[in-house]
Amino acid sequence: MRDxxxxxxxxxxxxxxxxxxxxxxxAEAGSKAILxxxxxxxxxxxxxxxxxxxxxxVGQEHVGALVADTSGFAFEHIPAIRVESACASGGVAVRQxxxxxxxxxxxxxxxxxxEKMNDVGGTSATGTLVTAADQEWEAFFxxxxxxxxxxxxxxxxxxYGTTREQLAQVAVKNHANGALNPYAQFRKEISIETVLKATxxxxxxxxxxxxxxxxxxxxxxxxxxxxxxxYTDKPIKIIGSGQASDxxxxxxxxxxxxxxxxxxxxxxAYKQANKTPKDIDVAEVHDCFTIAEICAIEDLGxxxxxxxxxxxxxxxxxxxxxxxxxxxGGLKAKGHPVGATGVAQIVEIVQQLKGEAEKRQVPNVRIGxxxxxxxxxxxxxxxxxxxx
Amino acid sequence: MRDxxxxxxxxxxxxxxxxxxxxxxxAEAGSKAILxxxxxxxxxxxxxxxxxxxxxxVGQEHVGALVADTSGFAFEHIPAIRVESACASGGVAVRQxxxxxxxxxxxxxxxxxxEKMNDVGGTSATGTLVTAADQEWEAFFxxxxxxxxxxxxxxxxxxYGTTREQLAQVAVKNHANGALNPYAQFRKEISIETVLKATxxxxxxxxxxxxxxxxxxxxxxxxxxxxxxxYTDKPIKIIGSGQASDxxxxxxxxxxxxxxxxxxxxxxAYKQANKTPKDIDVAEVHDCFTIAEICAIEDLGxxxxxxxxxxxxxxxxxxxxxxxxxxxGGLKAKGHPVGATGVAQIVEIVQQLKGEAEKRQVPNVRIGxxxxxxxxxxxxxxxxxxxx
Numbered sequence: 058m059r060d061x062x063x064x065x066x067x068x069x070x071x072x073x074x075x076x077x078x079x080x081x082x083x084a085e086a087g088s089k090a091i092l093x094x095x096x097x098x099x100x101x102x103x104x105x106x107x108x109x110x111x112x113x114x115v116g117q118e119h120v121g122a123l124v125a126d127t128s129g130f131a132f133e134h135i136p137a138i139r140v141e142s143a144c145a146s147g148g149v150a151v152r153q154x155x156x157x158x159x160x161x162x163x164x165x166x167x168x169x170x171x172e173k174m175n176d177v178g179g180t181s182a183t184g185t186l187v188t189a190a191d192q193e194w195e196a197f198f199x200x201x202x203x204x205x206x207x208x209x210x211x212x213x214x215x216x217y218g219t220t221r222e223q224l225a226q227v228a229v230k231n232h233a234n235g236a237l238n239p240y241a242q243f244r245k246e247i248s249i250e251t252v253l254k255a256t257x258x259x260x261x262x263x264x265x266x267x268x269x270x271x272x273x274x275x276x277x278x279x280x281x282x283x284x285x286x287x288y289t290d291k292p293i294k295i296i297g298s299g300q301a302s303d304x305x306x307x308x309x310x311x312x313x314x315x316x317x318x319x320x321x322x323x324x325x326a327y328k329q330a331n332k333t334p335k336d337i338d339v340a341e342v343h344d345c346f347t348i349a350e351i352c353a354i355e356d357l358g359x360x361x362x363x364x365x366x367x368x369x370x371x372x373x374x375x376x377x378x379x380x381x382x383x384x385x386g387g388l389k390a391k392g393h394p395v396g397a398t399g400v401a402q403i404v405e406i407v408q409q410l411k412g413e414a415e416k417r418q419v420p421n422v423r424i425g426x427x428x429x430x431x432x433x434x435x436x437x438x439x440x441x442x443x444x445x
Numbered sequence: 446m447r448d449x450x451x452x453x454x455x456x457x458x459x460x461x462x463x464x465x466x467x468x469x470x471x472a473e474a475g476s477k478a479i480l481x482x483x484x485x486x487x488x489x490x491x492x493x494x495x496x497x498x499x500x501x502x503v504g505q506e507h508v509g510a511l512v513a514d515t516s517g518f519a520f521e522h523i524p525a526i527r528v529e530s531a532c533a534s535g536g537v538a539v540r541q542x543x544x545x546x547x548x549x550x551x552x553x554x555x556x557x558x559x560e561k562m563n564d565v566g567g568t569s570a571t572g573t574l575v576t577a578a579d580q581e582w583e584a585f586f587x588x589x590x591x592x593x594x595x596x597x598x599x600x601x602x603x604x605y606g607t608t609r610e611q612l613a614q615v616a617v618k619n620h621a622n623g624a625l626n627p628y629a630q631f632r633k634e635i636s637i638e639t640v641l642k643a644t645x646x647x648x649x650x651x652x653x654x655x656x657x658x659x660x661x662x663x664x665x666x667x668x669x670x671x672x673x674x675x676y677t678d679k680p681i682k683i684i685g686s687g688q689a690s691d692x693x694x695x696x697x698x699x700x701x702x703x704x705x706x707x708x709x710x711x712x713x714a715y716k717q718a719n720k721t722p723k724d725i726d727v728a729e730v731h732d733c734f735t736i737a738e739i740c741a742i743e744d745l746g747x748x749x750x751x752x753x754x755x756x757x758x759x760x761x762x763x764x765x766x767x768x769x770x771x772x773x774g775g776l777k778a779k780g781h782p783v784g785a786t787g788v789a790q791i792v793e794i795v796q797q798l799k800g801e802a803e804k805r806q807v808p809n810v811r812i813g814x815x816x817x818x819x820x821x822x823x824x825x826x827x828x829x830x831x832x833x
Contacts, residue, residue: 058549080581104690112500116584118576119531122823125690126579126697134709136688137824138537139529143507149526153541160547161446188506191514193468196504300524302492302513309514321522435510436525 058159060282062292062445065094066404071273071392072242079115079173082274083124086397087169090276094288102163104130104137107150107170108396113185114177124169143189144345146170147275147399148429148438152298154279164281170400171274182270186395189432191306203267203346205307205433207259210348213314214261217363219351221261225252226369227347228265228389234376235386237416242271242392266347271392275401285445293407296424297330297441299323305435316434319356323428326439327358330424334358337380337441338422339409341402343430344387350374353428354382357439376417384409384417399429403440410444446547448670450680450833453482454792459661459780460630467503467561468515474662474785475516475557482666482676490551492518492525495538495558496784501573502565512557531577532733534558535663535787536817536826540686542667552669558788559662570658574783577820579694591655591734593695593821595647598736601702602649605751607739609649613640614757615735616653616777622764623774625804630659630780654735659780663789673833681795684812685718685829687711693823704822707744711816714827715746718812722746725768725829726810727797729790731818732775738762741816742770745827764805772797772805787817791828798832 067089069082077085083106091098104125112118121137124130130137142149147170154166174182187196190205213219229249235241247265255263285292301321307313327333334357342357344350351365359380360368368374374382385391385405388398406425408414427440455477457470465473471494479486492513500506509525512518518525530537535558542554562570575584578593601607617637623629635653643651673680689709695701715721722745730745732738739753747768748756756762762770773779773793776786794813796802815828 078581110500110506112498112573112576113506115580116576117580118498118501118529118573119578119693119820119823121530121537122690122693122819123579126693126823131690131692131823134689134691134705137530137690138541138688141506141527141529142509142525149509153526153545156548156550157541157544159549160544162544162547185500185506188500188504190507191511192503192505193466300526301522302510302519302525303522304519305507305510305514317522431510432507435507435514435519 059161060294061155061158061279062282062285062294063277063407064280064285064288064292065090065278066407067093067276068240068401068404069274070240071271071394073175074272075176080127082173082272083169083171084127086274086276087128087167090278094278096165096278096288098129098133100165101130101135101167103157103166104135105150105154105166105168106139107146107399108139108172109141109143109146110185110188115173142436143431144395145399145429145431145436145438146396149300151400151403151440152300152438155295155298158279158281164284166279167276168279168400169274169276170397172394172396173272174270174394175272194306203259203262206346206348207262209313210261213348216314219366222249223366223369224261224266224347225249227344227350228252230375231344231383231387231389234384234417235390238386238391241386241390242269243390262346268345268388268393271394273392273394273397275397275404277400277403291411292445293410293442294445295440296443297326299325299439301437303435307433314352316352316356316437318434318437319353322437322439323357326441330441332424332441336424337426338424339384339419340382340426341385341405342382342428344383344389345393357428381419384414384419399438402427402429406442410442447549448682449543449546449667450670450673450682451665451795452668452673452676452680453478453666454795455481455664456628456789456792457662458628459659459782461563462660463564470561470660470662471512471557471559472515474664475555478664478666484553484666484676486517486521488553489518489523489555491545491554492523493538493542493554493556494527495534495787496527496560497529497531497534498573498576503561530824531819532783533787533817533819533824533826534784539788539791539828540688540826543683543686546667546669552672554667555664556667556788557662557664558785560782560784561660562658562782563660582694591647591650594734594736595650597701598649601736604702607754610637611754611757612649612654612735613637615732615738616640618763619732619771619775619777622772622805623778626774626779629774629778630657631778650734656733656776656781659782661780661782661785663785663792665788665791679799680833681798681830682833683828684831685714687713687827689825691823695821702740704740704744704825706822706825707741710825710827711745714829718829720812720829724812725814726812727772727807728770728814729773729793730770730816732771732777733781745816769807772802772807787826790815790817794830798830
């Protein structure tokens with residue numbers, strides 16, 4: 058397979074962006090990435106867009122064509138493909154962009170991720186988000202994602218002795234990182250007391266254990282690796298890409314605390330990259346709820362199953378720990394415009410590997426990993442990156 | 446690029462299927478295709494699903510994972526990717542499946558297309574379909590697709606002298622074909638008088654110029670061409686695949702009667718296949734409205750621009766004409782469950798090329814073409830196929 062590298066990245070600020078439309082957000086992130094890559098519109102072979110539910114949030118399907126149109130690519134008639142895999146839509150878009158270059162069909166591909174979740178009509182954000190769960194087995198009976206992840210958390214506490222305080226510490230860490238990220242929705246440190254005192258959403262998860270409802274977009278430019286140095290001195294190679302599925306509903310799984318889709322996607326990515334979890338220097342993982350980060354660092358093989366809580370206590374994953382996790386602030390503090398998240402994770406890892414992460418920069422990073430989950434783990438992508 | 450062949454196909458009946466759920470439809474089409482290919486579940490490397498708006502129609506996003514789950518693939522953790530490009534979702538899913546095999550990542554891929562448009566809550570089918578148009582420039586002002594295609598039709602009449610009767614003849618022809626197709630929604634011949642007398646939806650388009658609101662699913666199994674003969678004596682090779690975009694809204698186009706996305710996607714597919722329009726023996730084109738078929742046969746190069754109406758008069762595109770078009774009954778008579786359409790078109794062409802189209806069989810077919818359009822042409826795919 059032909060190798061693929063990232064040659065440009067772009068982000069909008071994440072947050073409640075009442076003054077920016079869906080169209081404006083895609084254009085802003087996309088034009089930043091294209092400018093960063095230093096490419097012209099005529100060099101772009103295809104466009105991939107990850108978005109979960111523009112149809113429900115903003116009444117717009119046909120999102121690939123919309124983004125092509127807004128970006129001026131429609132006049133070049135560039136193929137535009139929207140992919141959806143709930144909150145993993147961005148990661149899946151990145152992977153499809155990579156495969157299209159690997160096929161030899163395309164040399165340069167722009168990948169965008171976008172969601173506009175505030176200032177929407179018709180339905181609540183929670184009502185749309187739960188369309189990522191199983192309608193017939195979960196949503197119909199009133200389940201929402203905080204409730205689903207709360208079940209996962211209580212089981213993790215029961216099986217492994219994970220504590221309420223350990224969950225809270227994930228939020229404290231990610232807010233500390235988010236405070237250093239100019240693009241983050243929450244740029245404010247919080248104390249463990251604040252997390253513990255916050256309104257309970259679904260026990261044991263309180264308001265500050267949950268990622269927010271966000272607007273935002275992210276974009277990257279992918280290039281056939283052998284041509285990447287033509288555009289940048291520091292291309293970041295995607296050395297491993299994995300994707301896996303699992304049952305949509307939680308009840309059908311062998312062990313609800315293990316996201317098998319993460320385990321399998323990671324295995325695929327590690328194998329392709331010829332790396333092990335020990336080789337990873339920095340990771341962005343899918344912390345839609347604090348418990349999700351604890352499961353993720355276990356399922357990715359960074360710590361043994363059940364020891365995710367202890368890893369938080371031991372400060373392994375803080376900015377100055379041995380494996381900094383969610384240096385961007387994660388979904389928790391950077392924000393979680395669902396379709397944008399998987400692409401934004403790649404942006405953060407690229408910036409870390411290029412030494413351009415400013416106040417969040419981890420020293421001596423060589424290899425980074427991005428982990429994006431859909432729903433409660435029915436889909437997952439893992440990407441591993443290294444500077445060329 | 447590695448060549449790709451179709452080794453199995455499956456369809457559900459199209460129509461108002463009040464007794465079958467979204468899940469049941471995907472399982473039925475998928476299991477038929479897998480059985481037809483004679484493959485086992487463990488041989489499948491990935492799943493691609495085209496659906497336009499399951500989020501709005503049936504309250505379910507994360508559709509790739511749902512289909513993987515329903516099909517039992519989730520237990521194998523097979524990557525499942527949903528793609529959306531409005532009514533071209535099926536064609537785009539086929540193309541992405543092909544690229545993933547061309548990349549070397551996958552050898553065998555199942556592609557499904559699905560839409561459940563009846564028995565849905567919350568919104569009308571027309572209200573959801575118009576999310577494929579431009580929300581800010583078209584839908585917000587009350588435009589719907591019959592209205593948009595009516596503008597195209599009146600302009601075509603003005604520019605080229607196309608007549609109301611020629612439009613109606615497209616419906617008559619496609620109903621005649623649909624009457625021979627056991628999977629078609631409408632299996633009933635109609636007369637030109639019936640079409641002309643039908644209620645006007647948007648002048649000049651009457652009720653019988655419009656494709657119906659349909660439920661249905663289609664599936665194909667794709668395989669690396671060099672391995673295809675292991676599974677079937679008659680693999681059908683995809684010798685050309687093209688995709689292109691255009692502006693989402695009609696007003697921004699140079700000429701509303703020319704779907705530039707069709708022109709560009711066809712150019713790409715003909716080039717890859719090393720064929721010209723003259724080489725095509727049978728074609729399925731996107732006749733969401735009768736005018737759309739007239740534009741399609743022009744934009745695909747079968748006849749000169751403006752002569753699509755005359756081609757209908759001259760019976761070129763009937764079952765016994767020199768280039769039979771929409772032998773399945775087309776979207777008009779077979780039905781148009783939007784996400785399924787692009788995949789179902791491939792199914793029809795495969796059956797024609799294998800000599801398995803029964804009463805609809807065109808004699809001596811060697812090369813077939815499938816043409817799938819999103820919205821009013823903001824996206825399009827063209828696939829060209831030949832028996833190996």
